[in-house]
Structure formats: structure tokens, C-alpha cells
Amino acid sequence: MKITVHSSKVVKPAAYAGVDAAATTTVIPLTAFDLISYDNYVSSIHAFHPPSPTNAALEDALSRVLAVYREWAGRLCVDPSGRRRGILLNDAGVRFVEASSDAAFESVVMPRRGRITPEVRSLHPRAASGGGAAAAEDEELLLLQVTRFACGSLVVGYTMHHAVGDGFAAGQFMAAWGQTARGVPIDPVPVHDRTSFFLPRSPPRVEFDHRASEFRHRDDVDNDNHHAAELKDEQVVIQSRASGNGTKQQHHHRPYSTAQCLVAHIWRCMTKARGVNGGRATTLHLAVNGRPRMSGPRLIRGAVARVDNAYFRSFIDFRLVSTYRPNRSFYRCSYD
Known part of the structure; x- marks a missing residue:
């Protein structure tokens, strides 16, 4: 072509x-x-x-x-x-x-x-x-x-x-x-x-540990072991509760979206493929759209549910107030 x-x-x-x-x-x-x-x-x-x-x-x-x-x-x-x-x-x-x-x-x-x-x-x-x-x-x-x-x-x-x-x-x-x-x-x-x-709130209130969530020490990044995996040409269909019943439900009964189920499935498969033992914690970083707040299944749902208006306001205070000083020891994680 x-x-x-x-x-x-x-x-x-x-x-x-x-x-x-x-x-x-x-x-x-x-x-x-x-x-x-x-x-x-x-x-x-x-x-x-x-x-x-x-x-x-x-x-x-x-x-x-x-x-x-x-x-x-x-x-x-x-x-x-x-x-x-x-x-x-x-x-x-x-x-x-x-x-x-x-x-x-x-x-x-x-x-x-x-x-x-x-x-x-x-x-x-x-x-x-x-x-x-x-x-x-x-x-x-x-x-x-x-x-x-x-x-x-x-x-x-x-x-x-x-x-x-x-x-x-x-x-x-x-x-x-x-x-x-x-x-x-x-x-x-x-x-x-x-x-x-x-705008930062007055007075600013940094209520969450943003250095542990949005940022990582460069040493942690350098020591990470990154593994590349190749997916086979197979179509994985995840049904379960991904689509819901088409009716309006309360927030805590909201059905799981296909994307959320797929993320949870991939996270589980990657953890198994890397041979992570049961005593080690793994972390999944999600890009959360702050317009209509995202929800997710179980662990993902619970983590995202905490990213509410207060969390976003806390991050604005953390990032823009004079007490925050970015430095080279922190690695920027990307979020939407």
C-alpha cells in the first residue's frame, strides 16, 4: 500500500x-x-x-x-x-x-x-x-x-x-x-x-497519600522486573455480570462493565503467569476519569470508589500548594 x-x-x-x-x-x-x-x-x-x-x-x-x-x-x-x-x-x-x-x-x-x-x-x-x-x-x-x-x-x-x-x-x-x-x-x-x-482549597487539606499512589520512587522503577507476554489469537469472551439486566439500579448494585471485568481478569492472569506467591501483594494502577466517576468489581471497585470528589480535591491541594516540591527522586505515573 x-x-x-x-x-x-x-x-x-x-x-x-x-x-x-x-x-x-x-x-x-x-x-x-x-x-x-x-x-x-x-x-x-x-x-x-x-x-x-x-x-x-x-x-x-x-x-x-x-x-x-x-x-x-x-x-x-x-x-x-x-x-x-x-x-x-x-x-x-x-x-x-x-x-x-x-x-x-x-x-x-x-x-x-x-x-x-x-x-x-x-x-x-x-x-x-x-x-x-x-x-x-x-x-x-x-x-x-x-x-x-x-x-x-x-x-x-x-x-x-x-x-x-x-x-x-x-x-x-x-x-x-x-x-x-x-x-x-x-x-x-x-x-x-x-x-x-x-483551585486548591483554603486551607489546603491533603487527605490521602498521593506519593504512594500517583508517584513512585525512581529506585522502585529501576528495580522492577518487566516481563513481556504475547497473547495468542484467541477471543476471550467475558460475560457474567458485565452487561447487567438493562434496568436502572442503585449505585452499590451497579453491574460490572466489560472493561472492568477484563481488567480484573488480565490482572489475575498476569499475577499467575509471573509466579507471584500468595504472600506478596500486587498493585494495579488505573486511570480514573474524574468526569463521571468510575466503579469496578470487588478489589477494583473498592479502590476506585475511594477516588471521589474529596480525593480529587486532595490531589489538587497536594500538587498546587507551596509545600509540595517535585524532585527527581519521584517518577511520574500517568493518569487520565
Whole structure:
């Protein structure tokens, strides 16, 4: 399969397309959660059957949706105080790449056993600093590529910096772009206030041991034994209580989701495969979405249930108050 790139351009928010990027100096500080999360780029691809909008229509819709999602067209920076990283709302724009393939989409070799194929890598743009590196101050936070196949299928691939949004936010942005292309109102409308929602309490109250949860000593990381395991081509179907009975239930009777059951199953299998004896404790780290709080089965459910509003507020106090000082002896764990 051959991918031919026809154009690569910067698309700016519609209302700011003629504005000098350097003339805008508003900075949105990164939140306590942004600061400990992935400091690099993540990628995803989305495939669509024909028919699909033209590239010109997608570019126009992108420009208009960026007027609502201005952070995505900004750049990473350090705030005027020089103490905190943030997003500069300079409307510098996002990268928009147009490409095509001489093959049918069915010929693309999808990832197998965790291996990303060269074909898949060519379907999303690569950041100038590299997919796994932090962004330079003048580098786009969002890069998009639209690839049209001979069969009429369309693939939209994106590469975005995790500081501008997590997977949930990326999904909302993509949906908003699609809604704009169809000429329907954006729903839901994004909330841009990253400041007032995540202020430390007065007085601060660090109620939980965040150094033991969100952070680890570098010595512990260096001494870890990492084992790679290859999964066989078998489909594991976990049913049980994963789907529930379809009726509304009380919170403590909520059915287990498929994802939660799968995580518990994998955790158990990995522990057995590594030969961990019964007297040793193992730990599973979960990325908890703070929007609608997650729940899980038994051990997982109990651990996540404790991550409530008080826990998130405690972490904000821990991360942002003056008594906290990050140092090189701690390893950053990534959370969404």
C-alpha cells in the first residue's frame, strides 16, 4: 500500500485566521492533573465508509470548530510568572494533511499482538519532535491527516499532545468536528475553564497519600522486573455480570462493565503467569476519569470508589500548594 501526501498546511480558527499569532497572549494554565499526565503525543485513526465530505468541506469545518476549541490551535508555553506550564491561546493553528492511497482500505494490515504496522503509522501525521517526545513551544498541539482510499473509504488520523486533552476530550473534539461538517450545532459545548474548577482549597487539606499512589520512587522503577507476554489469537469472551439486566439500579448494585471485568481478569492472569506467591501483594494502577466517576468489581471497585470528589480535591491541594516540591527522586505515573 502506497500513501501519497498531496498537501500539508496550517489551519487556523475561523474567527482568527487573519490575526497575528504573536498578538494574542492569553495563557490557560495546565491543571494539576495535566501536569502529571503524559507529556507527549498520542495518535489514533478513524475509518469511515463512503460517502464522506470533501477535503475542502472538512478543512472548512475544522477551521470553524477550532474557533470553539481554541486550546487545540494554541501552543505550549510557560505562564508569565515563569512557574507553571500552560497553553498559549495564540490561534497559531493545527496541521492538516491531505493524502490518498492507491489501494482499498481492506488491504491495510491492522495492528496484531500490539505491533503497529508501517501501514497504520502512515495514516496519521507525525509530530516534528517525534511521537513520543514533548512538544516544542512553536509546535502544533494537534495534527490531522485525511487519507482517501481507492474504494472510497476515508481515514482520519490524528496526533495530539496529551496536555491539550485526554482520550475523552479528543473524542468530543472529533464529534464536534463532524457535527460542524454536517451543519448541526455542537453538542455538548466544551467547557474551557481549567482554572476555577481545580483551585486548591483554603486551607489546603491533603487527605490521602498521593506519593504512594500517583508517584513512585525512581529506585522502585529501576528495580522492577518487566516481563513481556504475547497473547495468542484467541477471543476471550467475558460475560457474567458485565452487561447487567438493562434496568436502572442503585449505585452499590451497579453491574460490572466489560472493561472492568477484563481488567480484573488480565490482572489475575498476569499475577499467575509471573509466579507471584500468595504472600506478596500486587498493585494495579488505573486511570480514573474524574468526569463521571468510575466503579469496578470487588478489589477494583473498592479502590476506585475511594477516588471521589474529596480525593480529587486532595490531589489538587497536594500538587498546587507551596509545600509540595517535585524532585527527581519521584517518577511520574500517568493518569487520565
